[in-house]
Amino acid sequence: MTEHTRTLRRPLLGAALCSVALGLCGATPSLLAAGKRRVSFQEEEIDPGRYRNGSNPQAAAFIDEMVAKHGFSRATLNDWFGQAVYSATVARLIMPPATPGRKSWRAYRSRFIEPIRINAGVRFWEQHRDTLRRAEAEFGVPASVIVGIIGVETIYGRDMGSFRVLDSLSTLAFDYPDTPNRASRSALFRAQLQDYLLWCRETRTDVFSVLGSYAGAIGIPQFMPTSLREYATDYDRDGHIDLRNSPVDAIxxxxxxxxxxxxxxxxxxxxxxxxxxxxxxxxxAAADGEPWPTRTLNQLTRAGLRLDEPIDAAREGETGVLVVDLPTPDAPTEYMLGLRNFYVLTRYNRSFFYALAVYQLGEAVKAAMM
Structure with a gap:
């Protein structure tokens, strides 16, 4: 058995934070987990040479496309994929649990709205108060929401992932596990791999140098490559975008x-x-699981729904809303109404649990700042 066919083990640099849900930063960009699993390892199982010299038909076809469509050097791509490795660890982690548990809002919430994240959020807010104030003024997004996202994603940069992004994306693009949605998921990761290589070329980044989650999400805010190219900004104005080392760029x-x-x-x-x-x-009755506003407030209040909010019902009657359902086993399901901004949070990650946890963590940090 040669070096290129046997499975090896490579030490991981730290805890890998899963960012896996196809919201791709919300159904397009950030591939962030509908229910994040936190996984710790000492080593990663890898298979070197799996994509070398056309040995994998999917990798060979991808190289042909990148040469024809984007003008990459075939020799360069052959060199890169000759050094890329298949990660059995990544393939295993991307799979859903063999025996999925029942969704629990209360259990999910307790993982994020808790003292460690709240205290870390206070420190992050204090350290970057001016930047958060500038971002709030420029983008109209409250500092608490930005703090909530970064806290849920990586505990303010503490857990950004330790997998080489080239390896993770190659594994998931060319060797996605055998699941019913394999074709669509493989296509999604091929698109992310394409954008990763384009971003590396555009920014003169070494393709082997970038570490991320096992799904290929990068940096403090866990942007997938598509989001990195479309939305990342050089907010510290130092001439380059660095989401892994610059909290200012992340904000x-x-x-x-x-x-x-x-x-x-x-x-x-x-x-x-x-x-x-x-x-x-x-x-x-109105909870349909859709993340966008499908009804108006008037439609629900005329049916008899009442709010526990001091709002002007006449002024807000035509406001679009969605019903956010939050089930917990052996407990009554909780409900809220989400507005347009709740929908926007689901563009980062489509999960209702995620979006509400982000909002509530940010609110908890803001309260702790007072």
């Missing part, structure tokens, strides 16, 4: 991402519902 990039996805400055994220049986029943 500006998150703010810009949310602004360009339609964030409405000065508007709420969610409204609380009254807890009477009638309101809860209407919310349950």
């Amino acid at each position: 500006g990039s998150v703010g810009r991402f949310l602004q360009l996805h339609g964030w409405e400055a000065g508007r709420p994220v969610v409204w609380r519902l009254a807890q009477d049986e009638g309101s809860r029943g209407i919310a349950a």
Whole structure:
């Protein structure tokens, strides 16, 4: 058995933070987890040489496309993919659990709205107060929301992932595990791999130097390569974008991402519902799982739903809303109404749990700052 066919083990540099849900920073960009799993290892299983010299048909076809479509040097690509490795660890982690548990909002929330993240968020906010104030003024996104996203994603840069991005994306583009959605997922990761190589060329970045999550998400805000190219910004004005080492760039990039996805400055994220049986029943009937506003407030209030909010019902009657359902096993499902800004948070990650955890973590940090 040669070096290029046997599976080896490579030490990991630290805990790998999973960022895996196809929101791609929200159904397009950031491939961030609908329910993040946190995984720690001492080593990673790899298979060197798997993509060398056309040995993998998918990799060979990808190289042909990058040469024809984007003018890459075939020799350069052959060299890069000759050094890329298949990661059995990545392939294993991308798989859904063999026995999926029941979704629990309370369990999910407890992982993010807790003292370690809140205290780290306070320190982050204090250290970057001026930058957060500038981003809020420029993008219209509250500092608390930016702080919430960065806290949920990486605990303010503490857990950014230790997988080589080239290896992760190659594994998932060319050798995605055998699942019912394999074709669509492989295509998605091929697109991310394409954007990663384009970004490396545009920024003169060594393709082997970038580390990220096992799904290929990069830096403090865990941007996938597509988001990196489209939304990242040089917010510290040092001449280059560095989401792994520059919290300032991370803050500006998150703010810009949310602004360009339609964030409405000065508007709420969610409204609380009254807890009477009638309101809860209407919310349950209207909960369709869609992340965008599909009804108006008037439609729900005319059916009998009541809010636990001091709002001007006449002025807000035509506001678009969605029902956010938050199930917990062996407990009553919780409901809220999400507005346009809640929808925008699901562009970062489509999960309702994620979007609300981001908002509530940011609010908890803001309260702790007072």
